[in-house]
Amino acid sequence: MATVPKRVAERFKKHLPAFQRVLQSARVRDVNESDTVTIVTDMLSTVFGYDKYSEITSEQAIRGTFCDLAVVVDGKTKFLIEVKAIGLTLKENHLRQAVGYGANQGIQWVVLTNGIDWEIYRLRFEKPIGYDLVCSIDFLTLNARKKDDHAKLFLLCKEGLAKAAIEEFAARTQSLNRFVLAALIQTETVANVLRREIRRMSPEVKVTADEIKDLLGDVLKRDVVDGEAAVRARRQVGRAAGKMLRKRQSKGEAGPSGAADDGAGTDHMQSESSTGIL
Numbered sequence: 001m002a003t004v005p006k007r008v009a010e011r012f013k014k015h016l017p018a019f020q021r022v023l024q025s026a027r028v029r030d031v032n033e034s035d036t037v038t039i040v041t042d043m044l045s046t047v048f049g050y051d052k053y054s055e056i057t058s059e060q061a062i063r064g065t066f067c068d069l070a071v072v073v074d075g076k077t078k079f080l081i082e083v084k085a086i087g088l089t090l091k092e093n094h095l096r097q098a099v100g101y102g103a104n105q106g107i108q109w110v111v112l113t114n115g116i117d118w119e120i121y122r123l124r125f126e127k128p129i130g131y132d133l134v135c136s137i138d139f140l141t142l143n144a145r146k147k148d149d150h151a152k153l154f155l156l157c158k159e160g161l162a163k164a165a166i167e168e169f170a171a172r173t174q175s176l177n178r179f180v181l182a183a184l185i186q187t188e189t190v191a192n193v194l195r196r197e198i199r200r201m202s203p204e205v206k207v208t209a210d211e212i213k214d215l216l217g218d219v220l221k222r223d224v225v226d227g228e229a230a231v232r233a234r235r236q237v238g239r240a241a242g243k244m245l246r247k248r249q250s251k252g253e254a255g256p257s258g259a260a261d262d263g264a265g266t267d268h269m270q271s272e273s274s275t276g277i278l
Contacts, residue, residue: 002160008154008157008159011047011049023039036086036114040069048153049158057072073158080101080110082110086115088114094112095112099121106125109122117137121133186220191210195207
């Protein structure tokens with residue numbers, strides 16, 4: 001993750017505790033959405049470092065209505081913010097509204113918040129529009145002196161935007177998660193590695209890669225092999241393998257010797273062509 005500059009870390013240490021007290025008080029008083037927007041605006045300015053008068057706007061028109069807030073830097077909208085009353089639990093219908101705003105404006109980043117809970121989403125401009133939760137932050141549980149918590153806040157900071165911190169974090173999240181790991185485990189490459197290890201452990205046992213792949217279905221949890229996220233992960237792994245195979249072919253390479261790599265390349269290419277490109 002991007003390194004948080006010292007002056008930004010000092011800003012967090014100074015202002016985070018004060019806003020935690022403000023948020024706690026507002027929750028007890030169950031303030032309305034309008035008052036929550038006021039608090040969020042102050043947080044964007046004081047904690048996240050944006051100019052309240054030139055970089056935070058509530059006049060972002062979208063199809064005849066307005067989103068609650070938008071952060072605009074150098075004339076470009078960086079992300080939209082949909083604010084709900086502090087006492088409300090963030091729900092799917094709130095997210096759909098914010099995603100609709102972003103899709104209509106071609107803005108990739110959308111933040112949904114009630115002041116305490118902040119959810120950062122990246123839109124996928126496809127049909128229908130898709131979105132992924134990149135990071136969630138509970139402001140009341142943050143430690144003003146903890147570096148890991150500073151790193152979370154930095155994702156939305158003005159200084160973080162300049163360093164593309166959110167893009168870097170999202171790329172890491174996309175490549176290192178349980179769905180991608182499950183997809184990798186189910187590839188021909190890994191199955192062949194396991195087959196060799198089994199034969200090394202028990203030379204008399206004859207097992208195929210397909211048998212191992214079938215057994216892995218009993219090892220992995222169902223939620224990481226079924227559903228939309230699992231399908232996207234398999235496509236991601238398939239594209240990466242296909243790209244590597246095409247690169248080898250363009251260089252006139254046959255690829256590393258051994259059935260494991262050859263089988264993996266074929267398996268990945270078949271997976272990509274059958275599921276399509278995301």
